[in-house]
Every structure is written in structure tokens, then in C-alpha cells.
Amino acid sequence: MGKGFPTAQDAEAAFYEAFETGDLEAMMNVWAEDEEIVCVHPGEARLVGYEQVRRSYAEMFKDRPRPQVHLGNQVCVQGVLLAVHSVYEHILVAGETKARPPILATNVYTRTGTGWRMLMHHASADPVRRADPLVEMLKILH
Amino acid sequence: MGKGFPTAQDAEAAFYEAFETGDLEAMMNVWAEDEEIVCVHPGEARLVGYEQVRRSYAEMFKDRPRPQVHLGNQVCVQGVLLAVHSVYEHILVAGETKARPPILATNVYTRTGTGWRMLMHHASADPVRRADPLVEMLKILH
Numbered sequence: 001m002g003k004g005f006p007t008a009q010d011a012e013a014a015f016y017e018a019f020e021t022g023d024l025e026a027m028m029n030v031w032a033e034d035e036e037i038v039c040v041h042p043g044e045a046r047l048v049g050y051e052q053v054r055r056s057y058a059e060m061f062k063d064r065p066r067p068q069v070h071l072g073n074q075v076c077v078q079g080v081l082l083a084v085h086s087v088y089e090h091i092l093v094a095g096e097t098k099a100r101p102p103i104l105a106t107n108v109y110t111r112t113g114t115g116w117r118m119l120m121h122h123a124s125a126d127p128v129r130r131a132d133p134l135v136e137m138l139k140i141l142h
Numbered sequence: 143m144g145k146g147f148p149t150a151q152d153a154e155a156a157f158y159e160a161f162e163t164g165d166l167e168a169m170m171n172v173w174a175e176d177e178e179i180v181c182v183h184p185g186e187a188r189l190v191g192y193e194q195v196r197r198s199y200a201e202m203f204k205d206r207p208r209p210q211v212h213l214g215n216q217v218c219v220q221g222v223l224l225a226v227h228s229v230y231e232h233i234l235v236a237g238e239t240k241a242r243p244p245i246l247a248t249n250v251y252t253r254t255g256t257g258w259r260m261l262m263h264h265a266s267a268d269p270v271r272r273a274d275p276l277v278e279m280l281k282i283l284h
Contacts, residue, residue: 036217036219038217038228038248040246040248040266043269044269045268045269046215046228046230046246048217073188075178075180075190077178077224077250077252077261077262079221079222079223079224079252080221080222080223081221081222081224082219082221082223082224082225082226083224084224084226084250084261084262086180086188086262086264088188104182104188104264106180106182106248106250106262106264108219108226108248108250110219110221119219119226120219120226120228120248122228122246122248122264122266124182124264124266126187127185127186127187
């Protein structure tokens, strides 16, 4: 296991870089080795603990077109041992003709003995996304 | 404006009590008076700042059947100035024949000069909920 990061911002940058590159080891180095880490991927059930989170990224990174993530509207709160960032994730995937609706994420970082690491990631779709299943269903039915 | 709370747990209890009773003043006393408070109601856009959050609860509490909230599967991290709780909200509404799918919430609390207050609330529907629009659509169409 590598070291943590000098700041929560550095941990966040490493988190999204690992997401873009699909590097599982880099991704899991961002997360704290903790039985109580919490990860909620958009529209999915809550995952708790290092092994569940690792399995979810191993699955996600399999045969996946490489995405580009641009963060927007970041709101940060910084404590002594914890930092929380609320961000919009704008995800571009090569080959997709239209931009995906943004994802809203609450990212929690913790200062460990070796530096800052991710403790929680709660992501959910922006409202525009909610309508999609209905829209798709109507397309199918008409 | 009243005082904050002795612990983040106390602030969380007050948050859900204010939600159940629909007491806007009690609800807004739980929130930190901060331009960077963040609130995401399930399936809605992110709200930032005291006034946006206040307006959303004023709207929510209008002519609303009183809900009961039971929290489950709480995962808490406690810092010096910040605390983060990941919880499942099980919401019962009088008169509804079937239980609503649970809501997953990430609640962030901050220690202010007068005690602990809520700084962020990110709520999203559990996956079972995601299917509902399709199910309802199919009911309508068959």
C-alpha cells in the first residue's frame, strides 16, 4: 500500500485520475484501508468496507471505454482530520455522441498517518438523468 | 438563531425530528448559518447556501402528511471540527399502503462556536426506487 496524499485536493485529483485511467491499484491507494469506507456509485446500493469497494472498481474498470472527468462547482470544507468536497462530475466518454448528464458527488477525505485518503464517495445522478429511463421507454414504445 | 448541539448525533436527531414535525425554524436551526451549506434532496438539484436550503424546506413542509423516519445502518466518522454520518432513511407516511424505498443519506456536521450543526445533506434513492418510473409507466401502458 502506498502513501496517502499531502492534501485532500491531492487525494481528489488522484481519485479522478485513477478513475480516468482505470488503474485499480492507484484507485485503491486513494481509499483509506478502513472497514468503514463508504462508496455509493450512481443508482447503486451502498458499499461498505475496503473489499466491497475494491470489487466494485475492479468490475467497473473491466473493458471500459476510457472516460474524461471534469469537475465543476466544487464546495469544500476542511477540518483537522476530515475534509468534505461537494463536486459536479462532468464525464466525457470517447465515442459517445452526446454529453452525459452530470453526476453530483460528495467526497469525504481523512488524514491518515501517511497523508490524506478517501473515506466516503457518494455519487448520484443530476435530475436531468432521472428522466432518461422514461424517455428511452417512450422512444421504444412509439 | 438558537444554539448548536452538544454532539453531531444530537444535531442528527434534531434534523430528523424537525423533518418529521415539519418545523421550519427547528430545521433551519440545525443547519449552520453558512453560505456554503449544501443540500441535495433525492432526485433534485444541489442547493447551496442558507436561503436556498431554507426555501426548499419551506416548500417541502407545506401541506405535507407527517412522515416518520427510522434510521438504519449508520456509519459515522468523527473528526475535531467535522463529523460525517452515512445512514439509510426509512420513511413511513400515514395513509400510504406500502413502505417507501429507503433513502441513502450522507450527513456532514460541523462544530461551530455554539455547538454542532449540519453543513451538508446529500440524499439519494436506493436502487429499488430507480425502477419505479418504468414500473409505473408499464402499469399505465398495460
